[in-house]
Amino acid sequence: MSFSHKHILGTRHLSPQDITLILDTAESFKEINARAIKKVPTLRGKTVVNLFYEASTRTRTSFEIAEKRLSADAVNIAASSSSVVKGETLEDTAKNIEAMRPDIIVIRHFASGAADYLAKRLDCSIINAGDGAHEHPSQALLDLFTMRQHKGRIAGLTVTIVGDITHSRVARSNLFALHSMGAEVRLAGPGTMIPPGIEKFGCKVFTAMDEALAGADVVMMLRIQLERQGRSLLPSLREYARFYGLNRDKLKLAREDVLVMHPGPMNRGVEIASDVADGERNVILEQVENGVAVRMALLYLVSGPAPENP
Amino acid sequence: MSHSETLILDRAAIRRALTRISHEILEKNKGTEGLVLLGIPTGGDFLAAELVEIISGIEGVEIPYGVLDITLYRDDLSHKTIRPLRKTDLPFSPDDRRVVLVDEVLFTGRTIRAAMDALMDLGRPRNIQLAVLIDRGHRELPIRPDYVGRNVPTSLEEEVHVDFDGDHKPFAVRLLKP
Numbered sequence: 001m002s003f004s005h006k007h008i009l010g011t012r013h014l015s016p017q018d019i020t021l022i023l024d025t026a027e028s029f030k031e032i033n034a035r036a037i038k039k040v041p042t043l044r045g046k047t048v049v050n051l052f053y054e055a056s057t058r059t060r061t062s063f064e065i066a067e068k069r070l071s072a073d074a075v076n077i078a079a080s081s082s083s084v085v086k087g088e089t090l091e092d093t094a095k096n097i098e099a100m101r102p103d104i105i106v107i108r109h110f111a112s113g114a115a116d117y118l119a120k121r122l123d124c125s126i127i128n129a130g131d132g133a134h135e136h137p138s139q140a141l142l143d144l145f146t147m148r149q150h151k152g153r154i155a156g157l158t159v160t161i162v163g164d165i166t167h168s169r170v171a172r173s174n175l176f177a178l179h180s181m182g183a184e185v186r187l188a189g190p191g192t193m194i195p196p197g198i199e200k201f202g203c204k205v206f207t208a209m210d211e212a213l214a215g216a217d218v219v220m221m222l223r224i225q226l227e228r229q230g231r232s233l234l235p236s237l238r239e240y241a242r243f244y245g246l247n248r249d250k251l252k253l254a255r256e257d258v259l260v261m262h263p264g265p266m267n268r269g270v271e272i273a274s275d276v277a278d279g280e281r282n283v284i285l286e287q288v289e290n291g292v293a294v295r296m297a298l299l300y301l302v303s304g305p306a307p308e309n310p
Numbered sequence: 311m312s313h314s315e316t317l318i319l320d321r322a323a324i325r326r327a328l329t330r331i332s333h334e335i336l337e338k339n340k341g342t343e344g345l346v347l348l349g350i351p352t353g354g355d356f357l358a359a360e361l362v363e364i365i366s367g368i369e370g371v372e373i374p375y376g377v378l379d380i381t382l383y384r385d386d387l388s389h390k391t392i393r394p395l396r397k398t399d400l401p402f403s404p405d406d407r408r409v410v411l412v413d414e415v416l417f418t419g420r421t422i423r424a425a426m427d428a429l430m431d432l433g434r435p436r437n438i439q440l441a442v443l444i445d446r447g448h449r450e451l452p453i454r455p456d457y458v459g460r461n462v463p464t465s466l467e468e469e470v471h472v473d474f475d476g477d478h479k480p481f482a483v484r485l486l487k488p
Contacts, residue, residue, distance in 0.1 A: 021394060028379065028395035037431045040382040070382075303387060 003301045007119045007126045010135035011177035019177055023145050025297035026290070032069065033293055043072035043303060046103040051094070052129070053079040053109040058264055058288060059129050059138070063106050066295035075102070090114060091121060098122050104302060107131070112169075125302040133167045139263050140173035142294040144181065146287050147218055150259055155182030160212045160254070162244055163222025163271055164193040164233070170263045171222060175203055188212035189244060192233045209244050213253040220261040221246050221271045237270050247273040251281065259283050318462055318470075319483040324443065327459035328357070331441055332364040334457050339408055344436065346407045347375035350425055351396040353414035356478040357443060361412065376400040378411070383424035404433040410457075414472040416442040419453035444483060446470050 003021055011019070032040060048067045052060055060076065067074040077097070079085070084093060090109065097105065104125045107115050112132030119126040130136040148154055159178055165171045165187050175198075178185050185203040187194060194205055206212035213219060224240060234240050251258065260272075260282040268274045276282065319327065339345050342365065349358030355377045366372045379396040411425050426438060441457035446464040462470060462485065473482040 025395050028397050031397050031399075032382075035432065040431070041427070042382040042387060300382075 003304060006302060007115075007128075008137050008298050008302060009115045009119055009126065009128045011137045011140050011173045011180075012135065014137075014177065014180070016180050016182075019141070019144065019181055022141055022294070022297050022301065023148060025301060026141075026145050026293040029069075029293040029296040029300075030290065032296075033289075039069050039071060041071045042300060043067070043070040043103075046072045046303060047101070048072045048074050048104045048106060048299065049097055049102045050074060050076045050129075051079075051097065051105055051107045052077065053084065053090075053107075053114075054130070055080075056108055056129070058291070059108065059136075062288070062291040063127075063129060063138075063295050066292050066299055069292070070296055070299055072103075072299065090117070094118050094122055098124060104299065127298055127302065130169055132169065133172075134169055135173045135176075136169040136263075137173050137177075138291070138295050138298060139170050140177045141298070142287055142291040143170075143174055143220065143261060143263075144177055145290045145294050146261065146283055147259065149286075149290070150283065151217060154178065157183040157217040158186065158215060159183050159218040159220065160186040160188060160216040161220045161222065162188045162209060162212065162246065164224060165189050165198065165222070166193050166195045167225060168222050171220075174220065175201055179203065186212045186216070190233070190240070209250060210253055213250055216254040216258060218259045218261060219246060219251070219254055220263075221266075223263065223265060224267055224270050226267065226270075241270050245269075245271055245273060246276050248275060248279070251276055251279075257281075261287060264288070314487045316485040316487075317482060318444070318485050319460060321479075321481040324459070324480045324483065327443065328360050329364055331457040331459060332361055332368060335361070335410060335439075335441065336365065336369060338439075338456070342369050342371045342373050344406065344408050345373050345410070346402055346404070347373060347410050347412055347441075348378045348400075348404075348425075348429070349375065349412045350378055350380060350421060353472050353474065354412045356474050357414060357441075357472075357480065358412040359478065360480065361410075361441070374402045376402065378425055378428055380421060380424040380428050383428045385420060385424070398428070398432075400432060404429060404435040406434070406436050408437055408439065409435040410439045410441050412441050414442065415444045415446055415470045416440070416453075416455055416458075417446055417448055417470075419449045419451035422453050423451050443472060443480070444470055 064074050106127045106129050108129040109131050112134035114131045115126050115128035161171050175185050179202040187203050188206040188209050258281055262284050347358040349355030358375045362375050377399045379398045381395050439456040442455045443459040445458045445461045467488045469486040471484045475481050
């Protein structure tokens with residue numbers, strides 16, 4: 001079995017075989033993360049640039065740890081402290097970085113399509129660490145990894161994703177990956193936060209959270225992005241919390257062995273009640289732990305020989 | 311491309327070779343104290359299980375064995391197609407043990423170099439020994455086996471295959487000529 005992708009831009013174009021290979025590879029890396037010496041020499045001599053145009057703690061740290069555990073040389077660039085603030089375009093910044101010959105660029109950008117844009121213009125591998133409201137593939141893959149670890153499979157699971165679907169790249173990447181692996185995806189949220197026509201991608205849409213939760217194997221709560229769209233799409237946070245926040249009573253509608261997931265950072269008391277966030281069904285910190293193994297798998301797989309038909 | 315094929319060892323011959331290797335391991339290490347086997351997938355892990363069974367028949371002691379995946383330590387990542395990783399599974403710490411690496415075919419020696427690096431990252435064994443079913447020559451590194459099932463002179467174009475049945479028991483070693 002071989003992996004034929006030079007870039008990881010989204011989950012939409014990954015086949016079920018690709019996803020299975022990524023998850024299987026991540027299993028092996030998880031074992032390394034449990035060792036006393038958490039480092040293998042696989043990417044020795046490779047340079048990875050983490051180019052982050054948006055604030056990020058979890059994803060950036062996770063990628064950086066993954067890179068270091070594979071012995072790659074990791075360089076971090078945060079847009080707020082770089083020439084971007086002097087008005088340089090994305091393409092110019094990227095071309096300048098490429099002139100220093102990195103092997104992989106991990107990019108997070110506020111514009112949807114930024115990763116694809118670079119992949120078409122640069123020679124090195126691009127890994128999308130979140131682009132606008134488009135995709136966040138490594139997050140979705142670590143979510144699937146965590147689901148598979150607990151449920152033993154992805155196919156046939158009922159996964160309910162609740163929140164601002166329109167602006168969520170996490171929801172989109174999960175939808176594509178889960179659908180291609182044979183899970184049933186339910187999306188729930190206020191009408192203002194569900195993009196029209198998303199059913200075409202193979203999911204069911206609910207505006208009543210209770211119906212979406214009934215019999216779910218996994219409930220994934222999305223963060224209400226207070227700093228962004230949240231304000232204009234919602235009458236009030238209290239009202240949102242009442243209708244779409246996950247609390248203990250609502251959780252009872254799901255299966256008894258339900259998994260509660262959240263990509264972080266959480267707004268406690270808004271989309272998720274504190275007792276659920278700390279409850280026994282939550283796997284939120286396991287998601288973070290698995291993120292390192294999944295990102296190691298992605299870095300490893302794109303570092304193979306160049307595919308014949310890129 | 312037409313292949314001509316020679317059977318080098320059959321099931322019984324493989325068993326005899328592994329039995330001899332088992333005796334040699336016990337003789338050299340003066341018993342089973344501190345002894346562990348570490349198989350390199352794929353194939354070496356199954357052979358290690360065979361050796362454990364034979365040694366247990368001789369000494370009445372079940373020695374520990376594990377699996378060591380060396381893919382991440384290879385030196386040809388950008389040359390060869392990516393292969394799925396196998397999980398390293400060490401039910402013991404290698405610290406202060408006599409570790410016998412088990413592989414099916416010894417060729418360039420690069421796999422064994424990788425295996426030694428991988429093992430050193432997991433602990434500090436007292437010593438590392440090497441058992442192989444087939445030594446086909448063409449070493450590219452200064453590595454030699456301590457225990458050999460059969461020396462098979464080959465040309466670079468030839469291939470040596472060890473076949474396992476559904477129960478992971480070795481039943482044939484074949485030499486394929488192009």
